[in-house]
Amino acid sequence: GEDVEQSLFLSVREGDSSVINCTYTDSSSTYLYWYKQEPGAGLQLLTYIFSNMDMKQDQRLTVLLNKKDKHLSLRIADTQTGDSAIYFCAAAPGRGGYNKLIFGAGTRLAVHP
């Protein structure tokens, strides 16, 4: 089955860019997602990318997809303290998008002054 992996922790200085990386194993994954979770809260969809795209930009967020290497990254420009949270990468194997999301373990982003 699909396996999604991400590094567990990232620390950046306020104003710098953050890059969170993710790898997945199922090449049939059609949609790949990035979610943000703040303490004690549910998940908030940040952005997603369809597998036929290489890049997607949405304001401060840039998603890069290397389908050959099954590697996904999320870049947050001008990182702010409010960006401190856990970021989950998720893949939707096969057809059907949301029908069965497989999540990574989450990357805890800490932003310091």
Added chain:
Amino acid sequence: GAVVSQHPSRVICKSGTSVKIECRSLDFQATTMFWYRQFPKQSLMLMATSNEGSKATYEQGVEKDKFLINHASLTLSTLTVTSAHPEDSSFYICSAKLPTPTNEKLFFGSGTQLSVL
């Protein structure tokens, strides 16, 4: 965006009791809802898919008699943890899917922290 309300946000119970968690879609009708479980510093694990008016589909390894799911209406799904034990202590999150062809229309509740003593 659409709102999914999950209640309660936190519950502490004694071992052997049953706990019911509610997931409501407040401003849309959700024919499909999902229940996830999250252990500390770990990922979300899909437990089951809840479909309105039919039996839930459970993931491999999830005990259906232990985790009862009822999706009686288009806006409400409930998860009941029966005869809870300390190992059931976890963060449970529901999500609801908008009945549209687009795939980004999935909204999460704020989660329920269950602690079984």
